[in-house]
Amino acid sequence: MLPTRYTYAVLLLPYVIIILLASSDGRREKKGVQKELAGRCSFLGPGVNIRELELPRPYDGVRIGQGYDIHQIRVGPPEDIVADTTADTAANTADPNKQSFKRLTIGGVPVETISVLSHSDGDVIFHALVDALLGGMSCSDLGTLFPDGSPKYKNKNSLSFLRYARLLLYKRNYAIANVDIIVIAEVPKISPIREEIVRNISSALGISESQVSLKGKTHEQLGPVGQKKAIECFANALLIRKQS
Incomplete structure (x- = not known):
């Protein structure tokens, strides 16, 4: 054993x-x-x-940014749009920074027959485009840089926001390859003012008109946009690093 x-x-x-x-x-x-x-x-x-x-490495190639904006609108000039209640009117008086109806401006083009509810001028195209450019640079967003609670930006022309984005592009050494914009609204129709809007964007950003694509779509009478109570915009921007 x-x-x-x-x-x-x-x-x-x-x-x-x-x-x-x-x-x-x-x-x-x-x-x-x-x-x-x-x-x-x-x-x-x-x-x-x-x-x-x-290992993570800093990316220095092509960058894409996307922006979006939406605002309430009403058909008619702002003087024809009255507050729904006395309380609303009192609130507007008490808070000067509260959003109010004003004549619609879209892509830098004024539209006399439509009013928009906003703190600044409510330009949905410029707002969406600025956010697209900021996103492509991985910067902040429009609402953070230009808060709607600040009296400094009350009724502000949104062209100044677009120029600020262009300045950031210059400082960060980026160039715009192209921008692609879609406006979704029953009113106003984009086709009659399309060329003027494209010229405004081209001039503001210092790019060729061939680098700007603008399309208008309806919402087939569905939802607030389809009922002419809102207007929305999507924007995409393709950025490339400039050669040193």
């Missing part, structure tokens, strides 16, 4: 063998994964360290 210590050794031997085999498989699997990853990166050329590829 074997001594007790040898008996325990014999009993534990299968478990030791299993552990050794498992660790050996793990090492082989790890080496296999490393070889596979190295093979996948071989197209990058010799001398490429896969660990370096995993």
